[in-house]
Amino acid sequence: MYFCSMIEDKNQKKTSLEELGEFGLIEHLTKSFESKQESTLKAIGDDAAVLDLKDKKTILSTDLLIEGVHFDLSYMPLKHLGYKAIMVNLSDIYAMNAIPTQITVSVAVSNRFPLEALEELYAGIELATKTYNVDLVGGDTTSSKTGLLISVTAVGVANEADITYRNGAKPNDLLVVTGDIGGAYMGLQVLEREKEVYKVNPNSQPDLEPYSYIIERQLKPEARKDIVELLEKLEVKPTSMIDISDGLSSEVLHLCKQSQVGCDLYEDKIPLDPTVISSCEEFGIDSTLVALSGGEDYELLFTVDQEDFDKIKGNPNLTVIGHMTDKSLGANMVTRSGSKIGLTAQGWNSFGA
């Protein structure tokens, strides 16, 4: 199922992009999109979109996804890719404790992509806009010399008092993570392994069922809309917040640096799904290392005042994994054996070897 894009369907209809041309293409791809936000005054079709965000503050985030760097089409179905590209951006808006309202999407493709491939991509984008109630209001399609790239900008709104930056954590604040982490990274390991198997034997039918949770975490992550809604319901305003795109360690260090605090993170508190633990054992990788530096989970990491502990305790979506300390104490992990080790940024470095 996940390897559908590896298997060339000989009967698949292929329409070349030249047939449509640039103007026809964006019109064709976006004709079924409907704007639902009252704040969208003008979506696609003019020089720019027009939004009426009223007295709210405007939240703006942008991301670039590039074939061969951020995704591999040999196991990433295009519909999932379209969906994920939107999630990556919405996650940044939620990490500000804000609500996304509009997106723009620009796509560059080489001529090796038929129209039907772009239709798949936009089907995923459309599903994301419907599920997350955001309007597509701009963007374009253009040609690229090689491969596919997607640039997404997300706009959101928030009341000024609700906006949560990275710099508000205080010593003794609790460090909280949503959901579980490490799954997206381990899903990628499984997909990479199966890709190698497929290269050797294209007729192999891998049983990916045992890995379905972690593969889904990699291919179809969900931005944590529900957490922003939950925090509002619980009447908890985090003192700082960030989304986990580059790995827990890297994000903790961002909060510490910008808030000018230290941190004690407890290894045994890090929430891991059983599939992550079992696949780590299978691959011979340390599960803590995966959680700290895996990335792409798109969970939220935030700090709350100790006084808010009663409001969040026992919630299955939230796990307290540590607390903030004085800056002079540094950012540390307390291991299962009770020793303290300094955290280092092992987040994904896209210029690395």
Place this chain on the structure above:
Amino acid sequence: MYFCSMIEDKNQKKTSLEELGEFGLIEHLTKSFESKQESTLKAIGDDAAVLDLKDKKTILSTDLLIEGVHFDLSYMPLKHLGYKAIMVNLSDIYAMNAIPTQITVSVAVSNRFPLEALEELYAGIELATKTYNVDLVGGDTTSSKTGLLISVTAVGVANEADITYRNGAKPNDLLVVTGDIGGAYMGLQVLEREKEVYKVNPNSQPDLEPYSYIIERQLKPEARKDIVELLEKLEVKPTSMIDISDGLSSEVLHLCKQSQVGCDLYEDKIPLDPTVISSCEEFGIDSTLVALSGGEDYELLFTVDQEDFDKIKGNPNLTVIGHMTDKSLGANMVTRSGSKIGLTAQGWNSFGA
């Protein structure tokens, strides 16, 4: 002078991007940027930017520029490229009769680019932000498999009553173009020709002085901020407006289609710089064809009610080139010989051969 990037400077300092890493890189490149807009509450450094656009409407535009498709680094200096990437987007905001306030810039580069190349690019971006009084509030840098690409999103503000869409033109409205057109296209022709000469003889020192106006139109276009200010001063609100990125013909057709009107455009009224006329003669190209389908001039094309004619007549920045008609009459050009020919979209089609 314009061919500086063709001439390899052996003494140039080159710092590889790996040395800095992703996080260090964006910090390094943007450290000298200063936010000046009161509406910028938070620029680069968090999950998203925060803007306070108050009771104004938000205008949003985005564009993607790709090496080998939209620009050629063999004659486009990186500083100019950075500047132009911003102009392309600001032009879209001005075409809504709005004022740009913030931009985000994402850049993907392959490792063949040293840090110093990116510094040049960002120097151009910074110059553009200073000249046009916009704040850089977001974006990132990432690696690409091949070449350079730049994704820019611009945010602007406008009072609702001032916003000018493409769809408000009425029959008998005057069709007005700013500045002169065709220059950017002819500048490109000169640069392409000199590139071929350079390939054969790298020591040739071309005399580009006679072409400096059109080369500058191609390499360093300016978005028409002054026109939006002029229109306000003249108390003229265009009934429709668009910027000229794909050529006059294509833009006229957009206005006609979206406003449900026809148009008579007079060939002899199209404003052409003498350098455009002389270079067209030299290259044996019809200057009207260049104006109609050249593109990249980033001038504004708009329609005004006949009653506003007295306010705009004689202004050296504005040329009345025709008038709108009933939809049933179609979009036509009245040639110098007095015959009418139908306009066809000959705007640049990026998927073309």
